[in-house]
Amino acid sequence: MTDKTNPRPIRRLNETVVNRIAAGEIINRPANALKELIENSLDAGASNIQITVKDGGLKLLQILDNGHGIRKEDMTIVCERFTTSKLKNFEDLSNINTYGFRGEALASISHVAHVTITTKTADSNCAYRACYSDGKLVPAKPGTNAEPKACAGNTGTQITAEDLFYNVPTRRKALKSPSDEYNRILDVVNRYAIHNSGVSFTCKKQGSNQAEVNTLSMSSVLDNIRQIYGSIASELLELSKSFKKLEFKLNGYISNANYNLKKMIFLLFINHRAVENSSLKKAIESIYTTYLPKNTHPFAYLSLEINPQNVDVNVHPTKREVRFLNEDEVIAAVGDAIQESLAGANSSRTFLTQTLLPGAESIETNTNLAENSIKKSGVKVLNYKLVRTDSRVQTLDDFCNPDNTFNMQPKDNPKKGNNNFPNSSKNIVNSNVGSSNLKRKRERFDVRLTSILTLRKRLKEIEHKGLTELLANHTFVGCVDDSLTLALVQHQTKLYMVNYNVLSEELFYQLALYGFHNFGFIHLSIPAPIRELTIFALESCDHDKSEDLKPNEEISQIIIDQLISRKEMLLEYFSMTITENGELATLPLMLKGYAPNLDKLPTFLLRLGTEVDWETETGCFETLSRELGLFYAPEPPNFSNISTSISNNQDDNSMDICDTSNVNKDNSLLLPKRKSSEKETNLIFTEQQKKAEIARYKWQIEHLIFPTLKSQFIAPKSIAENGHVLQIANLPDLYRIFERC
Numbered sequence: 001m002t003d004k005t006n007p008r009p010i011r012r013l014n015e016t017v018v019n020r021i022a023a024g025e026i027i028n029r030p031a032n033a034l035k036e037l038i039e040n041s042l043d044a045g046a047s048n049i050q051i052t053v054k055d056g057g058l059k060l061l062q063i064l065d066n067g068h069g070i071r072k073e074d075m076t077i078v079c080e081r082f083t084t085s086k087l088k089n090f091e092d093l094s095n096i097n098t099y100g101f102r103g104e105a106l107a108s109i110s111h112v113a114h115v116t117i118t119t120k121t122a123d124s125n126c127a128y129r130a131c132y133s134d135g136k137l138v139p140a141k142p143g144t145n146a147e148p149k150a151c152a153g154n155t156g157t158q159i160t161a162e163d164l165f166y167n168v169p170t171r172r173k174a175l176k177s178p179s180d181e182y183n184r185i186l187d188v189v190n191r192y193a194i195h196n197s198g199v200s201f202t203c204k205k206q207g208s209n210q211a212e213v214n215t216l217s218m219s220s221v222l223d224n225i226r227q228i229y230g231s232i233a234s235e236l237l238e239l240s241k242s243f244k245k246l247e248f249k250l251n252g253y254i255s256n257a258n259y260n261l262k263k264m265i266f267l268l269f270i271n272h273r274a275v276e277n278s279s280l281k282k283a284i285e286s287i288y289t290t291y292l293p294k295n296t297h298p299f300a301y302l303s304l305e306i307n308p309q310n311v312d313v314n315v316h317p318t319k320r321e322v323r324f325l326n327e328d329e330v331i332a333a334v335g336d337a338i339q340e341s342l343a344g345a346n347s348s349r350t351f352l353t354q355t356l357l358p359g360a361e362s363i364e365t366n367t368n369l370a371e372n373s374i375k376k377s378g379v380k381v382l383n384y385k386l387v388r389t390d391s392r393v394q395t396l397d398d399f400c401n402p403d404n405t406f407n408m409q410p411k412d413n414p415k416k417g418n419n420n421f422p423n424s425s426k427n428i429v430n431s432n433v434g435s436s437n438l439k440r441k442r443e444r445f446d447v448r449l450t451s452i453l454t455l456r457k458r459l460k461e462i463e464h465k466g467l468t469e470l471l472a473n474h475t476f477v478g479c480v481d482d483s484l485t486l487a488l489v490q491h492q493t494k495l496y497m498v499n500y501n502v503l504s505e506e507l508f509y510q511l512a513l514y515g516f517h518n519f520g521f522i523h524l525s526i527p528a529p530i531r532e533l534t535i536f537a538l539e540s541c542d543h544d545k546s547e548d549l550k551p552n553e554e555i556s557q558i559i560i561d562q563l564i565s566r567k568e569m570l571l572e573y574f575s576m577t578i579t580e581n582g583e584l585a586t587l588p589l590m591l592k593g594y595a596p597n598l599d600k601l602p603t604f605l606l607r608l609g610t611e612v613d614w615e616t617e618t619g620c621f622e623t624l625s626r627e628l629g630l631f632y633a634p635e636p637p638n639f640s641n642i643s644t645s646i647s648n649n650q651d652d653n654s655m656d657i658c659d660t661s662n663v664n665k666d667n668s669l670l671l672p673k674r675k676s677s678e679k680e681t682n683l684i685f686t687e688q689q690k691k692a693e694i695a696r697y698k699w700q701i702e703h704l705i706f707p708t709l710k711s712q713f714i715a716p717k718s719i720a721e722n723g724h725v726l727q728i729a730n731l732p733d734l735y736r737i738f739e740r741c
Contacts, residue, residue: 030057036105056181129154244336260296520589527583559609
């Protein structure tokens with residue numbers, strides 16, 4: 001027992017103890033560590049940040065960016081305390097324009113976790129990887145050198161922190177469940193993803209195929225809010241105001257009086273730094289008390305750009321709190337701006353209508369329901385812009401796939417038997433592929449090929465935002481005709497006619513780019529012979545035979561050799577299996593529950609040899625994706641080759657049709673059904689099959705194609721400019737016509 005009469009000696013703490021105490025002040029949970037790493041990536045100029053988490057960040061916390069990287073000579077001291085590239089003198093704090101400046105974040109993480117850094121600069125020939133513990137380099141394996149090792153990698157930095165708080169058991173026990181910690185991580189990612197609209201953020205659990213946060217670098221702040229928080233985006237009011245006297249600028253979005261939450265969502269950024277300010281939060285909530293029901297709260301995203309000389313960011317190591325001059329006046333000014341915005345926009349509930357013109361962006365008009373009560377000369381003015389449909393509503397038939405009864409199989413001939421490959425080229429398509437199993441790959445790969453990322457970026461560059469918005473919020477009305485690829489959709493108060501074949505070609509092209517390297521498989525029960533199919537396609541082409549043109553067999557062999565030589569690439573990236581015998585065994589599963597019409601398979605295989613640019617990487621992936629779009633785009637059933645009765649000279653081994661695009665509920669392509677031997681029964685059966693096939697086709701269009709257009713399609717400007725989406729009716733104009741009657 002210590003003698004209370006004698007003072008205990010004062011000792012200098014061990015450096016390791018000091019560092020762990022300091023680390024506990026900065027890194028108190030995984031979300032804090034991630035915040036510091038995200039800010040480092042943003043300071044490095046990253047435009048793409050990918051985050052992977054395991055067990056709420058305690059087992060694994062990994063961040064990957066495409067910033068400028070870390071020099072090899074700096075990797076020795078990168079995890080030491082008070083080492084930074086962002087600050088030289090104390091006076092620099094008055095004009096700091098970076099997130100970090102203390103040089104403590106990586107050091108603190110390395111004192112409570114096992115850290116691995118892989119980085120590459122633009123002028124370096126290779127990447128370098130190093131491991132750290134307690135701020136110092138450590139060997140990856142016992143007995144090896146601790147110096148950074150050369151490795152493969154792209155420009156940027158990947159930081160992995162494993163076993164967080166492994167040496168601070170009390171801190172680890174004090175944390176809540178992994179799911180709660182993961183929710184805190186998502187909150188941090190959501191904040192920075194919304195504010196940094198020029199940066200793409202992805203956050204997911206390790207081993208998961210679905211990312212909880214996934215924003216695009218070309219998206220706006222409002223797009224990111226819509227992506228993360230959903231329908232709230234349509235109820236937001238924009239704030240943008242400058243205050244010269246107080247030397248700050250206000251930008252942001254707040255919810256109107258029609259929207260409320262059980263718990264307030266408050267995203268505050270001061271000079272682009274995520275911070276908290278309880279005084280400002282209370283002021284905003286007090287303003288909304290006069291607009292919202294009791295015990296409900298608003299949404300607010302505010303970005304304040306204050307003169308850096310008026311802000312003190314050096315308040316706390318976590319940098320979550322800042323001090324700034326004239327705080328009370330600034331809060332009052334922000335409150336006045338919010339009050340002014342709410343008073344002018346929420347006198348009554350509003351609805352959004354939209355006009356879409358070819359080659360032009362959407363024009364938005366707010367229609368006030370107060371017009372319903374206006375009277376002119378004793379006559380009540382009706383509101384002709386009231387939207388009476390909800391594009392989010394589902395119907396019961398969304399879940400009822402019609403019976404697939406269209407497939408037929410040749411009759412059994414006891415004398416001849418059934419041949420797998422009939423002599424005619426037409427029957428090769430019809431009989432070669434009977435049924436298939438649809439499977440998905442379990443693991444999902446993160447695609448980082450520059451060519452694919454460039455093609456995806458082009459989609460955003462040529463986007464027609466008005467048309468994308470229209471398709472994202474449309475209500476499907478129906479197909480125009482059984483033989484045409486036209487459909488009617490409603491958006492707000494307007495009715496449009498769209499060419500869904502053109503839209504589908506572009507849709508499957510985009511699905512090919514975004515599903516690249518991650519397709520499932522459509523397994524053909526019998527591999528399709530490429531030679532016979534391409535020869536059939538060549539024979540079907542309308543061209544004049546000339547002496548200069550090579551024989552069909554030679555052209556077919558060239559295509560087979562070309563596909564076989566690239567079979568590894570086709571299998572890995574596009575799930576297309578080409579056998580050594582020149583047969584096609586699998587196709588990519590691009591849309592769940594959907595398979596292409598195999599009547600187009602011969603043309604598809606022929607165009608793979610003639611239309612795909614096999615010489616350049618970008619050209620190859622783009623043209624091959626375009627061909628997949630053409631192949632997978634739906635077309636109305638063609639009954640021109642179907643007999644309504646059996647002719648006397650019909651071969652017993654022929655078949656009416658075999659359309660293997662029918663997908664059953666168990667994700668398998670249906671087996672063909674045998675024809676009846678009775679002429680009269682065949683006639684009735686065929687008519688029933690026609691109706692069933694048309695019903696199945698329309699169900700696919702309504703419940704597979706158009707929902708995918710709504711959720712995943714980026715509409716290019718060319719579709720609007722070429723008249724593939726036409727407005728044919730407008731509710732206010734129809735009311736005017738009826739009034740004249």
